[in-house]
Amino acid sequence: MSKKLVAYFSASGVTKSAAERLAKAVGADLFEIKPAQSYSKADLDWTNKKSRSSVEMSSPDSRPEIVEKLDNMADYDVVFVGFPIWWYVAPTIINTFLESYDFSGKTVIPFATSGGSGMGKTEEVLHKICPAKWKNGRVLNRASDNDLSKWVDELDI
Secondary structure, three states: OOOEEEEEOOOOOHHHHHHHHHHHHHOOEEEEOOEOOOOOOOOOOOOOOOOHHHHHHOOOOOOOOEOOOOOOHHHOOEEEEEEEOEOOEOOHHHHHHHHOOOOOOOEEEEEEEOOOOOOOOHHHHHHHHOOOEEOOOEEOOOOOHHHHHHHHHHHOO
């Protein structure tokens, strides 16, 4: 049996809730990807081109610092990576997380929460920055426990 991890970044708590439910459904450990500098409500104002999130997302090289690193990433075979969708992709802090570890030989499965869009170009972008065995991701904010179980069964992990 493979050892599983659910790693997530949550700016407002929605992704955290989805991550906790997913971890319970798959029997995985849980790890929060915490930014060194928390995001304020003003930072998350996507209508302001000068807000922190807007500035980060407009720069492909943006890599927000993460507070702590997981010491035992080598122990995991399957890693679910969760985040809110920002500008149709994962926030750049997810790039920081994925570039901080060696995912060779691991199965990585993205999941997201979104106010209205799907995964957008998320998977295409993440696959380029992180060599791993990727499985198709899913937006989970409206997924019931039954939906989660069905999705996990379909993943065949």
